[in-house]
Amino acid sequence: DTAVSQTPKYLVTQMGNDKSIKCEQNLGHDTMYWYKQDSKKFLKIMFSYNNKELIINETVPNRFSPKSPDKAHLNLHINSLELGDSAVYFCASSQDSGWYSGYTFGSGTRLTVV
Amino acid sequence: AQKITQTQPGMFVQEKEAVTLDCTYDTSDQSYGLFWYKQPSSGEMIFLIYQGSYDEQNATEGRYSLNFQKARKSANLVISASQLGDSAMYFCAMREGSYGGSQGNLIFGKGTKLSVKP
Numbered sequence: 001d002t003a004v005s006q007t008p009k010y011l012v013t014q015m016g017n018d019k020s021i022k023c024e025q026n027l028g029h030d031t032m033y034w035y036k037q038d039s040k041k042f043l044k045i046m047f048s049y050n051n052k053e054l055i056i057n058e059t060v061p062n063r064f065s066p067k068s069p070d071k072a073h074l075n076l077h078i079n080s081l082e083l084g085d086s087a088v089y090f091c092a093s094s095q096d097s098g099w100y101s102g103y104t105f106g107s108g109t110r111l112t113v114v
Numbered sequence: 115a116q117k118i119t120q121t122q123p124g125m126f127v128q129e130k131e132a133v134t135l136d137c138t139y140d141t142s143d144q145s146y147g148l149f150w151y152k153q154p155s156s157g158e159m160i161f162l163i164y165q166g167s168y169d170e171q172n173a174t175e176g177r178y179s180l181n182f183q184k185a186r187k188s189a190n191l192v193i194s195a196s197q198l199g200d201s202a203m204y205f206c207a208m209r210e211g212s213y214g215g216s217q218g219n220l221i222f223g224k225g226t227k228l229s230v231k232p
Contacts, residue, residue, distance in 0.1 A: 033219065033220075040224070041153075041203055041224070041225050042222070042224055042225075043205065043222040044222075045219045045220070045221070048218075048219050055219075088157065090159060092159075092220075094220075097218055098209075099143075099145050099146050099147045099167075099209040099210055099211040099218065100147050100164075100166055100209075101147075101209070102147070102149055102161055102164055102209075102220075103149075103161075103220050104161070105151075105158065105159035105161075107157065107158045108157050108158065108159075110157075
């Protein structure tokens, strides 16, 4: 049983479209995250979310929005897609927000905007 | 300023030899965690090893060990007896103790690409 699952694994779409990436974790973790990995493999936090608080990295355009229907899910919605949004997006979860708590990552979604 | 620095963009190692991947970090917190992840060409992020700032002993997990030198703020990953399957990107990461805002999230270095030669 996959701990953190993301769908779809690959997503090819045209500029200007709106798309969503789904993420679910079955670990009972309190906190979930979205990371973006660019073409140089650099991983950057986009959002962190627990059932109390959404924290947004200020560099993330407001075209990106996380939606959490419940504690086990954190979906990523992207409006008006741009070429520069092409990247691999990782969902992750951790037991809590403590510094000792590692992350479990999903397998990633490769987004290509054409 | 970079919080996590990995100075080796790429490294080669002969199969069965040991290799050290460098990582230095920057924090003013007393409480923090250091993590290493492996990303093979298939793309998933695999957790390897963890070291807490208060841990007195270096962490070990099978063939992986973390050479933790707190005063020098370094957390190098040592892989013993390299195998062909160790060829991958390796990321050093840190979580700081002050959370709220962007602090407390896992922050990554730029990674080191390790290639194991037969």
